[in-house]
Amino acid sequence: MLETGSPAPDVVLEDTDGQAVRLSGHRGGHASLIYFMRSTSCPVCNRHVQDLIRRRDELAAHDVQVFVAVPEDRKEAAAWKAERQVPFPVLVGRRGTPHEMIGLSRKVFGSLQQSGSVLIDSQGVIRHAHGATLPTGGYDKKGILAAVEGLRAGGGR
Known part of the structure; x- marks a missing residue:
């Protein structure tokens, strides 16, 4: 798992339209929050995405762009995004899953x-990194919000 304070890796993912998205590619722009779902069929993970959707204005006010990464292929990810009306870019891996990367x-x-x-x-510096085996622990809302608040205080916007 990535470590807080380290540079973002030069990992290239792909959105549901087939466009490349580099984790290290937003330098000088906005901050990026990537939520890695266990799977699109995970009910707990889907609730976490709904919380991110409810918080999107708050996150946007801190100049944070949200992405959702899923282990499924691009076609399945696009269908899930449309069905759930997810307003964020949904990312998949080009080779392997985003999670493995x-x-x-x-x-x-x-x-x-x-x-x-x-x-x-x-x-391009990692300000929060959290992972868990059980989906109930994979979304560290308090840790994310504290790190987002720290962006403003620390100038990492």
């Missing part, structure tokens, strides 16, 4: 995909 591996004999979140400031 940042160290959110499968645990418990390879049967449970980890979920988590990463906040990258506008300078």
